[in-house]
Every structure is written in structure tokens, then in C-alpha cells.
Amino acid sequence: MPAKKNTAETVRALIEGTVASLGYDLWDVTYEKEGRDYNLVVTIDKADGVSIDDCQAVTDAIEPLLDETDPIEGSYCLEVSSAGIFRVLRTDAHLRFAAEHGLPVTASAYMPVFAGARQHTGRIESFDAQTLRFEGGISVERKAVARLEAEC
Numbered sequence: 179m180p181a182k183k184n185t186a187e188t189v190r191a192l193i194e195g196t197v198a199s200l201g202y203d204l205w206d207v208t209y210e211k212e213g214r215d216y217n218l219v220v221t222i223d224k225a226d227g228v229s230i231d232d233c234q235a236v237t238d239a240i241e242p243l244l245d246e247t248d249p250i251e252g253s254y255c256l257e258v259s260s261a262g263i264f265r266v267l268r269t270d271a272h273l274r275f276a277a278e279h280g281l282p283v284t285a286s287a288y289m290p291v292f293a294g295a296r297q298h299t300g301r302i303e304s305f306d307a308q309t310l311r312f313e314g315g316i317s318v319e320r321k322a323v324a325r326l327e328a329e330c
Contacts (some may be wrong), residue, residue: 185209205261216254228260267326277302281328
């Protein structure tokens, strides 16, 4: 798993400036194995939404960078897409975005940690390296949360 994270981080560092220069926010970069294939998924966002033409423009801009620097061994499929309405929150920047915009966030936990439930939906009031604090005084350890998803 760490190799995939490092690959995604390497690609993020490589393409972030280019994506920003085109007027888009780079929401996420993931590198995942699906069956026998590997997918490099680049998710973008912009204030007035992302169209298929936007995805094509970003693809056209980053493909030469990826081809030139060749940061990924072997073959993979490049996918550029919109961050969409439902977004997985993976980073502190994602959590900050959700908190600042008052977005409803669904947290799914490994075990029942939300008053006997494994899932809770609410707005994030604050967070730090160890804890997520939701409205209504609900706190949970970050390591207990398996997935966070916001509705934008």
C-alpha cells in the first residue's frame, strides 16, 4: 500500500502546478489496482463545475508530463474526472474544505463508535491529528474512521 501512496504523491507533485495553471483545483490523485490493471485517477474541481471538455484539457496537459518523467513503472490507465457531488475525504485539506463550507459529512467507522452506531452524518466543527469533532459535541478518534464522504 505505501508504494501506491508514494506514486500518487509523486504524480500530485508533478502535475499540481500544471492543473492549477489551467484554472482547476487538484482534488485528489490515487493509484489503484483494479483486477490485473492499474489506474491513475486524477480528480479535479472548479467553482462552476467540471465538464468532459475540462477533463480532456487536463488530460492533454498532464499526459506529456507523465510520459516525459515516467514516474510509474509498467502500464496504467489515466483517468481524469470531476471530483463530483459525493467526495471521499482523504486529506486534512479535504477535511478543512468540508468544515469551511459546512458540508454534511458521513463518517463510517470500523466499530460502533457513534452512540452504538457505525455511521454518523453531520458537519465537522474541527479536527486535529487524532480527533474529528462533529456538530452536537460528537467526537471520534480519526483512526476509528474507515471512510469519510462529503456531499458538496
